[in-house]
Amino acid sequence: MxxxxxxxxxxxxxxxxxxxxxxxxxxxxxxxxxxxxxxxxxxxxxxxxxxxxxxxxxxxxxxxxxxxxxxxxxDRALNQQEAPPSSPKKIAIITTYISDYIFPSIIRGAESEISKKGYHVSLFSTNNDHENEKRILETIITQRFDGVIIEATKSATSNPNLNYYLNLESLGIPYIMINAYYDELEPVSVVVDDENGGYLQTEHLIKLGHRNIAGFFKTDDLQGVKRMKGFIKALREYGIPINPKNIITYTTSEKTVKPAECLKSMLESSQEKPSGLVCYNDELVMRLLDVIRKKELNVPEDISIVGFDNSFLAEVSEVKLTTIEHPKSELGKMAAKMILEMIAKGKGSKQGSSIESYVFETKLIIRNSTSCLSPE
CATH class of the missing domain: 1.10.10.10 (Winged helix-like DNA-binding domain superfamily/Winged helix DNA-binding domain)
Structure with missing residues (x-):
């Protein structure tokens, strides 16, 4: 044996x-x-x-x-055209994470629409790692899924798996990207207006009188790059000098350590400390709140902080977060409806599909983590 x-x-x-x-x-x-x-x-x-x-x-x-x-x-594209429809009907949902943060809500939204049409849903997580993405895409192609909803992995970096997406297209397997996308592919996508969200976060603090504002952004994902762009745009439009030291960037592998260390250094510095913080998401806010507590500072009396995503975290902490709304379940539903329509039309994402990408508008949800800057 x-x-x-x-x-x-x-x-x-x-x-x-x-x-x-x-x-x-x-x-x-x-x-x-x-x-x-x-x-x-x-x-x-x-x-x-x-x-x-x-x-x-x-x-x-x-x-x-x-x-x-x-x-x-x-020539498997030719074989695909000659092959009978796959059975059972199945759609893959690939996200960077499955059980964490806002992802369960996105997935539930998509599943609720897909199941109505009799499709089986298979869930996959890349853990924001390209090697995991590669293995998952091999499975998707090998098992001939009818369609795929995909959250791009490290969407702001060079992707080594683009050929797998081109393979999907050549086989006529439609896919839609959510939250972010690989710009090289120009895929159909369902995203949030991240740039405007970053702008609204920053503008809110500016209107409250804050001038020394620090921004924390995860920049191996396109969302973080666009939110940082909105942050810089707001400062420029309101004529506030941009201090490069107040722009903190980090990657997925650094997210649990670097932002907190950088904030700790800022608060211990002899230089003027930031009175307001713009954060990549609510999850990051939780980590930064730990630093603020250890420094015996109070939110929003000593420092105001704005999150992004309006996740469950925005209301579970002792400080209710001012944050940017993320459609979550509605985004999942929209992506599901679009992929089902693409499957029904029998067209891959770059094969003449008339489906247009969709961008959800952003809005600010004001709670207790921000306040007017007290005059000195």
Whole structure:
């Protein structure tokens, strides 16, 4: 039994590698793949193992062989057109996170619409990691989902998985991006007006008399970049000098430590301390409130703070947050309706679809975490 398990692992490794190279575009349709001898050497396996892997890929429609010529990559887009509709009907929802923060509300909104049409929903989380995104996209393509709702992973950075999205398009599998998108693909998307949201956060503090305002933004996601743009725009329009030291940027991997450390340094500095904080989201506000408490400062008496997303966190803390509304469930519902329409029309996202992207307007929800700056 043990030997059999090892053999199965070896041929699956070869099979998985070939399939991955097809999906990422290394092997184009009708292109010859590596020879049996090359694969034997690369994976240190027997010819039998290689042939079992190739044989399964041939039977599954990934490859075809020509006697005396070798093995070639199938034109799967052509096969997709000839194939019968998939059964059961299934739609994938891919978000950076599933059970945290605002994501359950987005997912519930989408599921409620999708289930009405008899589709099964499969949930996936990338944990905002490109390698996870790659594995999930391979699953989506291999299992031939009818459509996909996707939250872009680290949407403000260069994405190594763009070929997988092009593969979706070539196979006629429609997809919609939510919250953010990969600009290179110009996909159909459902997003929030993040730039205006950042502007409203900042303008609110300015109108309360604050001038020394610090902004904290996660910049490996497009949302954070746009919110920072709105922050800078508001300061400029109101003629307030921009202090580069008051713009704190961080990445996903730094979010639990860097913003809090930077605020701590600001509050301990001999320089003038910020009287107002603009935050990337409500989740960040919770971390910064811990720093403010430890410094024995009060919100909003000593420092005002504005969040983003109007999440459940905005009302569960002792300080009720002034924040920007995020449609959450409505965003999920909108994306679901759009992907269902795209599926019904039988068109991929870049194949002549008439579906237009949608942008939700932002509005400020004023609570107790901000107040007028007291004159000195």
């Amino acid at each position: 043990r030997c059999r398990s090892v053999a199965e692992t070896k041929y699956n490794k070869v099979k998985g590698w070939i399939r991955s190279k097809i999906l990422d575009g290394t092997y184009a349709p009708n292109q010859k793949i590596a020879s049996e001898s090359e694969l034997m050497k690369q994976f240190d396996v027997s010819r039998h193992t290689v042939r079992v892997a190739i044989g399964e890929l041939v039977s599954e429609g990934w490859l075809y062989t020509e006697q005396g010529a070798g093995t070639f990559c199938t």
